[in-house]
Amino acid sequence: MTIPGTRKTADRGARRTGLRGQISQFARSERGALALVMGLTFIPIVAAVGATFDYARVATGHSGLSNALDAAGLAAAQQLSEPEQIVKSIAQNFLERNLPDSGLFSSTPTVQILEKTDEVLRLSARGKVSTAVMGLFNVNEVEVYAEAEFTRKVQGLEIAMVLDTTYSMKGTRMTAMKAAAKDLLQTLYGSDRTSDRLRIALVPFADMVNIKATRADWRGQSLDLTVDAGVDPLAVDPWDRAAQDTTILTHYTGEDWAWIDVTGSARYNGWNIDDHRYVERNGNGGVNYRTAREYDSEYTPDPFEFGTKKNGDRLVKGGKYVPCSHKDAKGCDYEAVRNDHLWLYKQVGLEWRGCVESRPIQGADGETRDLDITVTAPDPDDPDTLFVPSFHADGGSGGYPSWMTDKNEFGTGNGPKVPSGSLDRLAYLNKYYQNDPKVQNVAADEGPNLNCGIPVTPLISSRDALETDIDALTYTTSTNIPEGLAWGWRMLDPKPPFDAALPYGHIDDDGVRWEKAIILLTDGENWTQDKRYNSYGFADEDRLTGPEDESDIKRAMDKRLAKLCENVKNAGKDVGGEGIRLYVVAFDMNGSVKDTLFKPCASDPAHFFDAQGSVALSSAFKKIGADLASLRISK
Secondary structure (H helix, E strand, O other), X not given: OOXXXXXXXXXXXXXXXXXXXXXXXXXXXXXXXXXXXXXXXXXXXXXXXXXXXXXXXXXXXXXHHHHHHHHXXXXXXXXXXXXXXXHHHHHHHHHHHHOOOHHHEOOOOEEEEEEEOOOEEXXXXXXXXXXXXXXXXXXXXXXXXXXXXXXXXXXXXXEEEEEEXXXXXXXXXXXXXXXXXXXXXXXXXXXXXXXXXXXXXXXXXXXXXXXOOOOOOOOOOOXXXXXXXXXXXXXXXXXXXXXXXXXXXXXXXXXXXXXXXOOOOOOOOOOOOOOOEEEEEOOOOOEEEEEOOOOOOOOOOOOOEEEEOXXXXXXXEOOEEOOOOOOOOOEEEEOOOOOOHHHHHHHHOOOOOOEEOOOOOEOOXXXXXXXXXXXXXXXXXXHXXXXXXXXXXXXXXXXXXXXXXXXXXXXXXXXXXOOOXXXXXXXXXXXXXXXXXXXXXXXXXXXXXXXXXXXXXXXXXXXXXXXXXXHOOOOOOOEOHXXXXXXXXXXXXXXXXXXXXXXXXXXXXXXXXXXXXXXXXXXXXXXXXXXXXXXXXXXXXXXXXXXXXXXXXHHHHHHHHHHHHXXXXXXXXXXXXXXXXXXXXXXXXXXXXXHXXXXXXXOOHHHEEEEOOXXXXXXXXXXXXXXXXXXXXXX
């Protein structure tokens, strides 16, 4: 008996069982096919990825080989008069020194000379870049090739390296800067130790610049800052300013004192050291110093009073000059106890190390002169054009550095007491006239020479001397970039104070055209402290912030730098020159100031280098060296 629906149900179940089997079999078949397809596809995927990765390595290798060949050719082309084997050896050596990471190449690339004449050098370089992935497909290395031609261009070059030697440059940064500077010399000099077509100056800067160069320039001429030790300015009567000045000029006999303010004629000489005393002769023919009334401001130029007769002669009573308040005085005369800087060095028995202050931004009547950022020649008939020796006044309180033990007035014990206010103590002149000035033990860069660093190197041709002076660089304090750049410019300007530079656009008797370039390296923005003395004096003097209408010292210094950069780039164009090529290297610098101040300072964006780290700094100087060398050898 057949139950209705049973067979039908059984057939339906059988069909479902068979369908599941077929589907399962199909799935097993699909997985196998997919694995086969994926396996076949994986090979070209890996090859494509590997080729992309290794192509980047090959491109890096080719670029590095080309750049290294450029450096090699620039160095070797300077020795075209040498035998071919020597030229090839020089090129090979420079190629190897300038190649990128050695891991790129499976073996050291080699140089071949394709052509060598008295004026032309044509080189090739060939190397093999090892692959990282394509070795799986038996492609273990790829050959790269570069070729370049160099034509000798006889040309002269004057360079000033303006180098930041501030506190933040100590340690590894200073080491990196020295190495980079010497790398640049290697690129420019090649195997030579000197060159009659290359002259380089060094200008280390921090708060100030030390202009007391100890080296002779390329002409063999040294700064003449000799003195006649047989003439003592302090031996002259202190109430006879004219006699003092005559003696001072006789004491400072060297011809280069002509651009230094030795008599205190410049407006800012002694600006931060007050005068509030007058002079009287005592019964023994000696001198007493007394405190006078303050007739004008705290910076009154004539505070030392003498009672006079009707005819104007100074009145003497009992062998003494008398003050204007004396009952027999018919008039009043004034004489200042000197507060000019070189005089004060004599008073305390210390030597001036060589740093100078910035010249005034404004004239006495408020007119713009910009003497701090120009190369106006010093003129004794225009005292503000002279350079004022730095003198860090002794402080004593309120954060101003102290290097003396302040006494009562001139050590007499019966004069007025030492001022209590920090600014008054800073400006207190009496201490320098003590019978026995108590100067604490100070090193050459301390005391009144505080913040004064290593001296400049004038334009010289000796590579050995330059390397010695680079090795001697040390750090000091804050960052005053305008002062450093201004002195870099003065090194390249033919006018005094340093006049070893050739005229702008000069073509010498051999038909050689001379070019000028400055390399400015700094690791930070303009910066100083309110109570730190730099080439613009102390902040409270307002020499810098006032003319720039700024309350912030840094912003005022930035404005000076921006104006100076334009002056440098346009230097000499009015007399047939092409300006000064200005390279700017920002070393480990952060912030937008790189783009807003330093990049525009350079001759163009290609002459600005943002060097983050020692490797980038070395690379920047090598590029600058190659670019400078192209002024002498054109490809």
